[in-house]
Structures are given as structure tokens and as C-alpha cells.
Amino acid sequence: MDRIARIGAAVLGAVLLASATACGGSGKPTTASVPGVTATEIVVGTHQPLTGPAAAGYSKISAATKAYFDYVNANGGVFGRKITYKIMDDGYNPANTQQVVRQLVLQDKVFAILNGLGTPTHTGVLDFLNTNKVPDLFVASGSLSWNQPTKYPYTFGYNPNYTIEGKIIADYVKANFAGQKVCVFGQHDDFGADGLKGVQQVLGAGGVAHSETYDVTNTNVAPAIGALKQAGCQVTVSFSVPGFTALAVGTAARTGFRTQWVVSNVGADYTTLSGLLKAAGTPLLEGLLSTSYLPAVDDTANPWIAEFRKLNDQYNNSAPFDGNVEYGFSVGYLFVQALKAAGKDLTRQGIVQAVEKGGFTGPGLAPFRYSKTDHSGYRGLQMGKVQGGKQLLFGPVYTTDDAGGPVEQSSTAQPVPPENGIPA
């Protein structure tokens, strides 16, 4: 009798405890019918790798986005509402993402999830966000999964997807490194897989001599790099996060593996890579090819870069202005644009419709794809190269689709930023 009484008491005690904490948490009266939106505030959340294997570089993105919102808030907000940006660290671990996104949506009652970072991390919360009808805007990744308007009507990508990127890289490699052995080094998830798919679409299945993958939980890339060296790869296309780009480039140099690296935009930021490679960075990164859909950070003549650098000094404690900071600012700009397009009576459905209507502009080199039937982000990219310690872009901007379509030159001119840096 004693034991059962005790279990009973424990369960009962547990229940009381849970209810007690419940009172503490849900005591706030919510008058607004739209979660996270009041007359004076819009609460938005995100999950970011502030720690863990992808923190290098990426941990600066959300701070920049927040800085942009601070600037907008200081200028009256959007329709009188100030934007509150709740940043949660998931350590690039999909299991943590589950936890923090639920906390943001269920407990903090955010209006939307903005720029949740990572292919493996964000893939796991797609179902949760869409069942709960939470706008899942501008995911910081180029996985093909974000573009499933019928299955996931609330999710929109931001980066050009990795298949597009793979196609554009392969097209460039085909034209400039003809006859050379091309290999692919990719992250062991949809990021690497989607990228490989794109490269193979242009070069053919036999066009990729060898492909290797790495796991973010294992920092030993030597076996993979060794296998690439063994295969005699002359050009290696890398779909990797900055930390692993640095590991790959460093390991290759140590083992005497000479190859032309072509790195996906998400893992090619020069400032981040040279920070990771320290003194070896300058010689190792020279000549590294990459892609970008945002203007080069060193292109100080670009009005967007000038504007963002100014705001970075004023609102982001003059953080070193690299590709991640630029990325963070451009996401903030796009979100404010979407909020304005959704109108004064902000609803979750309203902002989804506004993004589907499209027509957004910004610092991007290529246009967005957003429409009712397409939830992908940017349409194309430009090639970049490290020369004399600076990562500059060259050649035309290329656009393509993620199916069998050709890689074409884009003719869209980059718009001029608004006077005050806030979208009209």
C-alpha cells in the first residue's frame, strides 16, 4: 500500500508543481488576437547557432538583424509597432532546435519565426511550425525543402537554393576548368545532397569524379580529404559551413593536396575563414573561388554596403563588417519590407500573402522568386574570388531553376537603397 501511495503522492505533487509553474508563466493577459502582435509591438523569434560547430561566423548574423530592427524602432517602427527579436541558441543541434522553437512559439507566443538558421536544424521544425500556422520566414539556408507551398504554406526560404548554386558553380567550372577532374565535398545532409544534385545536373552523373561528405559532429575531415586527394581531384566544390571549409582547406594544405576550391556562399566568407585559419589564412585562401548573391563586403562603392556599414557602426557596436553582418542586415531589411507590405492590420495569413505577392527589392544581386507557387529565396548568384586578401565578385550574375533549365545571365540591375535605409 505504501509504495502505491507514494507513487500516487509523487504524481500528484508533480501535477501541483506543474500547475504552480503554469500560473507563473501564463499570467500575462493577452488582448491581441494575433499572437505576438500588439498596437505597439511585434515579437519575432529565431533559432541561431550562437555556439557549436556552426557558430563560427553565423553567430554574428542575428546580432546584425537585431541592430537593423533597433534602427527601424528608433525611427518609429513599422506602423507604430516596435520589433522585438528573440534570439535563441540551438548550437546547430536539431534536437535543441525542437526545444527552442517550441518555447518561442508556445511560450513566448512569437508572431513569426524569422531566418531560423540551418538545413539540418530547421528541417525538423517545418511540421511543427506549419501545423501551428506560424509564418516561417526567410529561412537561413538554401535547402530545397523550404519550397513546398502546398505541404508547408507558411515556410519561405531566403538563400538561393543549393541546387541552383550547384548548377551555377558547375556551369562556371565546365567553362573555365574544362577537362579537369571535378569532385564534391559536402555536408552529410540535405545541404550537401542538394548541392551535389545541382553540380550533377550540369556535369552529368559521371561528371563528378568523386564525392565525400563530413558530419558536423565529427571534426576529423582527414579521411574525406585523403580520399579526395587519392581520387586526384583538381577542382573541389565544397558545400560546407565556414568551420568545415576552414578544416577542409587546412587539412588539404597539410596533406599536400593541391586543388582549386570552389566554396558555396554559406561557407566562403573571407573574414570568417581567415579568422579560423589564422596566419595560414592569407596564403591558403588566395585564389579561392566562391559565389554570392549579396554585394561583396569590400565593395565600399556599393550604396547598400555603405548604408549597412553606417548602421553597423551606429547600432551593432562596429562589429567587424563581414558577410555575416551584411547578411543579417539584408534579412532585417527584407522582413521590414514584408511587414510594410502586409499592412497595418498585421495577421499571420496577411504576411504570408504579402510575401507570396512578391515584388521585394533589396541589396540582392538577383531577384527573389517569391510567388504563390514558389517559396524559394534568391534566384541567382555571382562568382567571387579571393585576390590579394580581398574577396571580390566578378563576371555576370547567373540565374537558373532547380530543375533542368539552363544557366542564364541575369540582366536585373541592383536597385538603389532608400534614403534612410528603411524600405518605403
Next chain:
Amino acid sequence: MRHWTLLRHLGATALAAAVLLGVTSVLDPFRDYQLATAAAYLCAAAGLTVLTGLNGQLSLGHGALMAVGAYTVALVQNGFGAHDVGTQWTVPVSLAAGVGAAAASGAVIGVAAARLRGPYLAGLTLVVAVAVPAVTTVFGGVFHGDQGLSVYLPPTPAALGEDFPVERWQAWLALCAALLTLLLLANLIRSRFGRTLRAVRDDEVAARLAGIPVARTQVLAFVVSAACAGLGGGMFAVLAQSVSPGAFALTLSLNLLLAVVVGGLGSLAGAVWGSLLLVLLPYLTDTLTSSLALSPALTQRLAGNLPLAVFGLLLVIVMIAAPGGIQGLLNRAGRWARGRRHNRPVRRVDPSAHDAESPPPVATHT
């Protein structure tokens, strides 16, 4: 007498179910989700407390067994999804498959474990905890590496209405699993098998002399415990609608052990406390750090680490001050209160209360 035990347990389960049903409907979705998570932990913790507390076998690998359950549920559910089978009974079926797979793995580990003692057993189970999540990256084609699998789940039953929160439905599922686990284990502990478990723990030679097959008992204990872990892991998959190796890292195995020791080793009630702590402690420390307005750098350093530190500290304190864990402390308090009321020496009030119960097992039993 046996029938009475069963009836009592059934009654208590029904009562707990009724109370919990009421509680879930007042809680907001986030609390329901936390409750569901605690219930999923409880399935595994209850199994572990039987293995370690009542049978004296230490397992550092229960997180891996949970992973086996979770991935089985994911694969079976996605199999159903691929064939457009969307009815509610798919969840119990895949959970049963998860329990089966975990029990089978438990049997394999158990056979090896029955030959090992003390640190060697700990070492073996530790290897399991480290190796199993790594399997997902080696066989990336099936398990999708670090990204993991998303789990196809049938939507909340339409009969509950449009606005019925998914989290409440999940809490019901998880609480059903936890109550079922507790009911079955409570009966098992009181049965002949439960007595042989304790006999083997206390003295293997004496148990063998009494005609108890020691090795078989130990393997069976491992199987039962692994089955519970499989159910808990399967519930994790259902709750998160996805599985990934990051959720079943070594820390999960260690946390489970911490939970049952701090809660009170060998007692199911202790497992309830422990599971609750596993959910509440990280949450409370998180709330605390965010309310203190610390510098961003310090907050970042504390995030994720503070709960571990608090848990470790709690473990040290509990081991020194109350080796019986939270439940042991509560029992003492209860006896003291009863002693006061009857104005008689504490120990005389209910001699069976202490003696019939297993002596508070401490870590040295491993």
C-alpha cells in the same frame, strides 16, 4: 493478496489518469508539452530505476536504447506515411515496434552485461551510448546522419475539434505511455520476479543457492528496462515529430541516471520526481538567467551549462544529505509526521514501512 495488489494499482492508475486529464486541460500548450516530455522521460527513468535500483546493474547506455525506440518509431511511421495509412492506431503500432526493437537490443546488451560487474558493466553500456548515435551517420542513407528523420504523424483526431491543441493530445499520449509503464512495473516489482530481482542484487551467491537463475534474471531485467527506454524514446519521436542523433547523446544517458538517483534509486515515485527535474531544472535555470539581465557574454556561457552544474551540485548534496533521494527524504518526513501525530517513537509506528522496503540503495551497488 496478489489480486489486491493488481486492483490497487489499477485503481491508483485510473485516479492518476483522471487527475492528469483535468490538469492537461487547464495547462497552456507549452506546459502540456513540458508535461509530455516529462512523461516520456518517466517511461525510461522508471525502467532504469528497476534495473539499477532493484537489480543492481548500472546502465550508462539507456539514452542509446531510447534512440533505438525513437528511430524504429520514425521508420515505421514513415513507412505508414509512404503507404498513406493515416489512422490513429499507427502510433501505438509503431510504439510497440519501438518497444520490441529496444527490448531486442536490450537482450543483446543484457547477455553481455550479465557477465560483467561494476566498472566493466558501466564501460560496456557507455560504449553503447557513444556508438549507437554514431550509427546514424555511418548509415546515412537510412538514418539521414546528423539531420535525422522527420516523423510522419496522423493529425489530432477530428473528434476533439478544430482548436484542440496538438500539445494536449501529445501530453495524453505520453501520459498514457507513462502510466502504463508505471502500472506494469509496479506489478512486476511486487511479483515473484521482483523479489528475485532484489535477491540477485543483494547477494548473487545466496540467490543462486536459493535456486534463482542469476544470469537469466539479469538479462530479463535488462530486457524489461530496455523496453521501457524504447517506449520513452518512441514518445520522444512522437513529441518532436522528428528524430536526430543529437537528442540521444551521452548526456541523455547520464541525465537519466542522475534523475533516478536524485529522485530516489529503486523507487518508481523517485523516477517521477527525477523525470520532472529533468524538464523543470533546465527551464527554471534558463528563466533565472534571462531574468537577471546579465551581460550577453555571460548569458551565453551559462546557457546549457548552468542546468548541468545545478544538477551535479544537487547530486552531490543529495548523496551526502539524503542517499535515498527526494523520495527517501519524503518518506522520512512522512514517517516523522506520523510519529509526531501518534506521539510515539518514529520507528515503532510502522515497522514494515522501512524494513519491507528495499534498503535505500546507494551508488556502491553498482
